[in-house]
Amino acid sequence: MKTFLMIPVLVAAAVSSACLDVVTNVKVNADGSGTLVARMLYTREGQQRLKDFAPLLGGGAGTLPKLTEADARNAAGRFGPGVTFVSATPINGTEGDGIEATYAFKDVNELGLGASPAQLPMGDPSMGAGGPPIKFSLSKDSSVLRIQTPPPDFSAAAALQPDSTLKPDENLMSLVRNLIQGAHVAVSVEPPGAIVKTNAPYLEGTRIVLLDIQLDQLFSEAGFARLGSLKTIDDMKAFVKDTPGVKITLEPEISVEFKPQ
DSSP states (O other): OGGGGHHHHHHHHHHTTTTTTEEEEEETTEEEEEEEEEEEEHHHHHHHHHHHHHHHHOOOTTTTOOHHHHHHHHGGGGOOOOOOEEEEEEEEEETTEEEEEEEEESGGGGGGOOOTTTSSTTGGGGOOOOSSOOEOOOTOOOOOEEEEOOOHHHHHHHOSSSSSTSSHHHHHHHHHHHHHOEEEEEHHHHEEEEEEEEOOOEETTTEEEEEEEEHHHHSSHHHHHHTOOOOOOHHHHHHHHSSSTTOOOOSSSSEEEEEEE
């Protein structure tokens, strides 16, 4: 059956995302410099689920790489020229194991921020280079920060369900949902002052939320059934609107007018 064509793709996506809670926040100063703080956590519950399913997945799937300061330091170059590593704080508590890394940049115009597995801090380069990064624009003496977001890759969504006429294997989907339950990715930006005006669809206090996804929602029965049929921006906007736990900024450019502090 053609359903089996999806199995390697789905399982690879689930294992690479299982346990992960990744939150990245960019704080921009008025002169264009700033900091990037990335928190990458293997949740305690997710680790246990991966161990429970390891006999089914094989290949040492229950073993997770340890996130180290060296990994965080080496990741600085992924964000663009002039980005430097500042510090890393290990996380080892009831919520899980991981690391929070802080980076500094001199010019936000040179910053590039991705959200694919390869582009995330301490991400896995073997998962591919990912798509174009999120870019920023701030001129000197300007009170407007512009954020350019790359268009969605509809081919990636279609690859998860190559034949939309076939119903996915329910056992496979149950496995994937269990693996990625609680997995979370978020990206946000703080402009250098109080927000006066913006076309950003998602605001949390002083933060512009570019991405905030509970990954298990993408693989819910209703969510997955629509993924393979997404062809246009309007399709994607409707999908995001209808799917709880999923926030994705789809405007090609976000303009943030702020009052400098």
